[in-house]
Amino acid sequence: MRGKRLDMTGLVISHLFVVKKLASKTSGALWLCRCVCGKEISVITGNLTRKYNKSCGCQRGIHRHTSVHGKSPTYSSWSSMVARCTQPSNPAFHHYKKRGIKVCDLWRIFDNFLADMGERPENTTLDRHPNNDGNYEPGNCRWTSKIEQANNRITNVRFDYRGKSYTLAELSRETGVVKDVLRTRLCRSKKQWTVEAAIHTPVIPRALRRSGG
Secondary structure (H helix, E strand, C coil), X not given: CCHHHCCCCCCEEXXXXXXXXXXXXXXXXXXXXXXXXXXXXXXXXXXXXXXXXXXXXXXXXXXXXXXXXXXXXXXXXXHHHHHHHHCCCCCCXXXXXXXXXXXXXXXXXXXXXHHHHCCCCCCCEEEECCCCCCCXXXXXXXXXXXXXXXXXXXXXXXXXXXXXXXXXXXXXXXXXXXXXXXXXXXXXXXXXXXXXXHHHCCCCCHHHHHHCC
16 A cells, blocks of 8 residues: 555554654655654654654663563553554454544653553553543543453443442452352343342252252
């Protein structure tokens, strides 16, 4: 595909974020790019696609998170966040676009994101909280465990039990009732189970149900 037809806006290439197209030249389109350090430079299409320009020219080692030894977990989380909100080729892009979720302008620069969020702790991921429908921006993001993030997903149905709200998994851990039992009773059964009944009704072994005992 020729450079003049290729829209690179929003792409993260090595340590450069493509801000916008500036002009077309005989050597290819010219793009305004922002380095992770915040400096902006102009780069032609070929130098981006071939990764001849990987940064503004600064020593990548000073970023530490984007060193020649590979991307840090923090930088990987940042680049993935930007990609799913800006790159149509990303599998999650249309889901985020449909919900109107964006990355704030401040966090388009990695150093700003790092200053606000700090380094990513081990075994955590980036989560939007408290507003799961909100943007990636200061005050609405946290580093969280995979279990906590799963509990924050938009698809989770919540159940009220003794004055608190629980997801199905949380309710199972809180009460000790097997999650599949709760799912069957509260989500799949034609019988209208209350949460209290679903939790406190003993489970009859299958063999006894068949024998009628």
